[in-house]
Amino acid sequence: MGLVLGDAWLWAAVEWSPPGDAEFYSRGGFDTLTVAALLVAALVKAALLWLILRPPAPGPLDRRAKVLRRLLYLAVAYTLVPWWPIALLPDGFDTAFRLAQWTAIHILYLLVIRWRSRMLCAAAGAMFAVELAGTANVLLFELGLQELGSGGIVEVGSLLGGAATIILTVVGQRRDGRWSRGTLAAGWSSVGVYALVVLLGTLFSGSLAILVMTNAAGLVSAVWAAATARELPIEERPADPPPARRRAIRVAVAAVTVLPIIALIHPEQAAHLTYTGSTTDCYDRPASGDLKPAERDATFLCLVRSRDGGVPPMFPDSLSDQAILAYGRALCRTEDRAEQEALLTRAGSARPAWAAAPWNLVYVCPETIGETHPELLRSATEAEAATTAYILEENAQCRDPWPRTKGVAQATAKYFLFVDGDPGYLVHDPEDETAEKDAEQAMDRVYDDSVQIGVAGSAALVGHVADVTNLCLTVKAFHAAPPRRTAGWRQVNEVPIVSRTGRLTVPERGEGGEVGADAPIPNLAIAGKGRYRLRVYVRIDDAGDEQHLVVVFPGTSRKRLKLEP
Template sequence: MRLHRLAASAYFAVALGSVGLSLVIGSATPAWLVTMWYPPGEAVEGVPLLPVLGGLLLLGLVNAWMFWEVLRRPAPAGMPMGRAAVWLRVLLYANVVWLLIPSYLPDLVETVISLALWVPALVLLTVVVTGSGRFFRLALLLFGLAEPARAVMDALADDAQPLIFVTPAYRVSIMVTGLAAFVMMVMVLLAQRRDGRWSRGTLLVGVGTFASAFLVELVDALTKSGTIESIAEAMDVLYLVWLARTARELNREPQRAAPLRVPTAVTAVGAVALLMVVGPEYAPRLTYTWRGEQGLDCRLSWAPPRVADIPVHERERAYLCSVSKSDREVSDQELIGKGKAACARFAGGQPVRARPALLALLCPEVIGRRHPELLLSSAQVERQRAEERSRVREQLRREAREEDARCRDPWPALRTRFQATASYYDWDGRPYGIHDAEADTSRDAERIWDAYSTESLAVSGQLALVFTPAQDWATCVTAKALRSAPPPLRRRGWDKVVEADIVSGSGRLVMQTLSASRVRFPDLARGGPGRYRLRLYTRQGVDLILVYPARR
């Protein structure tokens, strides 16, 4: 038995056995692995088993036929083959092998390998074929290079901004390159027919490559199951068979072949498939959208875009992108019709379920009468928010200045140029601090918080934290920097008096900014680097802090 018969028979036997095994265990995984050549994942979940196995059995038969055609040996040479024909045969078989072997390489690498195999084959094909004029072959080459050029552009722009793929220029390039690929395939088949060395079966298989594309679209239009669509896409093996037959028959002698006559049944089936794919008129679509292209036309957003940010000619598309649901098959015209009907009800004062921000994309003049804020642009909204934040900050500063003005020095007899008084409001239950201006006090802060002290004053190293009692009014804080120890102050009138040592390595002890009015406290280290004594007098609403060099 020859190799192609043995391979085809063995593969079909294995495929048939895998289908039987899937029936026994109640899972389509074995048959899927043998016929589709990759794990099913979630593709077969929730789908009846028998239809899936029937499609996989049919796919196994188609794959066996494909192996039969690909592995057949070339016929005896009718004439000596030139060097160009020999290299063309090698490249065509290399394309078949590359398309058959599953690849897990990066997209850019796969694109480079595919182009390295196909572009030279296309150039050699235009050199080898006979019976076609020079201009015909030049046009064939130009049309054939359009699709590889777009593939390179897509691979290079893979990491670019997604906005590139929704521009009108990109969509036009998709249509142009698709049309160029169609024209190129037609011209190749015409060149093969004029050359005469390729059989009518090879030409019919080439024509069938168009039918396979229509088959996928037909299945997509008639079913909503990703499983059936995947099986239909896997049956697209006519292109592989056409490549193999084209390579195998290269050694035949060119001659004037009979005109290619496509059977009437094939023409009728193709016309019916085309009509079914186009679909009836009950689901019209706008020219800039199509089934399955939501990712190219729409940018995901949690909120609808503002109407002032969208050009007038783009507002309907923005509305469709905001209301379309991937799990519902509703035409664009139907969605726009429902939106405009909601606009009419809104204008008449009737309740509507749609959000006004969405309807503003279709009827801004209607929505703007009751919601003028929806007609503002993002820049205007951000400017209003900035003005509001500025107004709030100014209000806080004004209130803080009023609080500061109510505060008085609790020990006016002890005067020094290095003192300041400000109000401090414990908004979030956190203390205020005094620290060395150039020291990293993160570890000191960790030690203070880990100690969990309930004292009013907590000191560690070069950081001191003062805890104020919880109250609904501000605390007036006065800090004074002295060169020597102050005279004792009577404890009468104060709730608590505590002392602790704080170190200043840089010679600068600073008080954090307390008030929203930005009162600045002076440097509290009057004696330069060294150890300082910090004494805290506190009572309800008043803190007095004295800082002076510690005794040696």
């Protein structure tokens, strides 16, 4: 009837949920694979329901066994109830009900099953507690209360505890002797299905066909629970089935148990993807020298599949890990950018013209990249030491142009600009509420005249005269205007600036930063809040390096002065 009436009714018939839910999963209708999965799932669920609905075995039961049988049948019935009426109940009801129900069932398991081993019984009790703790943690989360511990740790413990609970219970049933081989086979199959559902839910969470099949396979646990309740009165196992039937049962159980492992093994042309373009929190670039070969491969895969900043990945998600690593090593062997572009085009890259940067390729072929870029092979410690030495060397090249005129506050350092072009550097009040707005206005005004100093409130953007990536900067603060001393300087200009919070400084290059001064810059607003004068000296030395001297002192004048030339 579902096939005749349409996808929505086929979904309702197999998944036991309202027809409207089908539109949520597939608005344009189901594909052939999903329809086939629904038909197979219908047959599987029908067969499993036939096993579940078998009548209980006759025979006397004590009080504990009677309660256990009723609770197991209640658990089976609760499993068969469609989820959507349960979803109408208040938050936490479903989890609280299952917690109470399985707490009682596990306690009765310990009392009713003849474990014939105290160690086995204690181990089962411990695993029952671990599994119930995971359910309790979910309940606390749903109620908005303090959880038992870190979500990741509790979740993993709950998953492992659930599998161990099934295994130990089946072992206990086998040692008890009351349950048939079919019930034990259902128990062992439950372990395989449990692992299969977890693995497939992780690897193929977006596949509707997988969702349908895992929902159907989940009824194996209900079959086991119903069979456990049905055979409680049986004192001895029934006669062993014929050898052919026993072999069939063993093959079926082995297949269900081994299937999760097979799901992890892929052929070379359809390898499991370690990272995809949608993977989050993987864009971490560790130093190549700190990584083992396998870790370098994983880092390369992460970087070339990243969509960080909305940029398309270098390689499509359709390529396997092995294929991308092979392309990466081939890129290392290319002679020029044109060869790289051709190779990326063949690989289906969305941005072949960008080629591949050596700081990405170093992870996949360090021995090749290291020949031309040895600095990329450093460890984090070596890189930090090299950076510190470089900064010290760069700062040592800068000299105070007024060594005999000491400021109340002063500093000399190399100021690093953006490589691709930076209008200059800021002298600003970083704590001012309008600092960002003033900085934008100052940047707009920096090219208004040949002075190349844009001023707006508490921010002044000082431009550079040469095409440089860094310059030597000296800052000095005085209580009063120092002598002009314009001789030897190419430009000397003076502009007004305001400090609304009692601070004026130059940005420093922080950890991992690209621009700023590479030494601590003091507060130049030595008189506190108020108006100041900002005098900037600029010159080019014999080596072609640009030098700046920034002088700050109190002053109420709002004039812009051009002192040199």
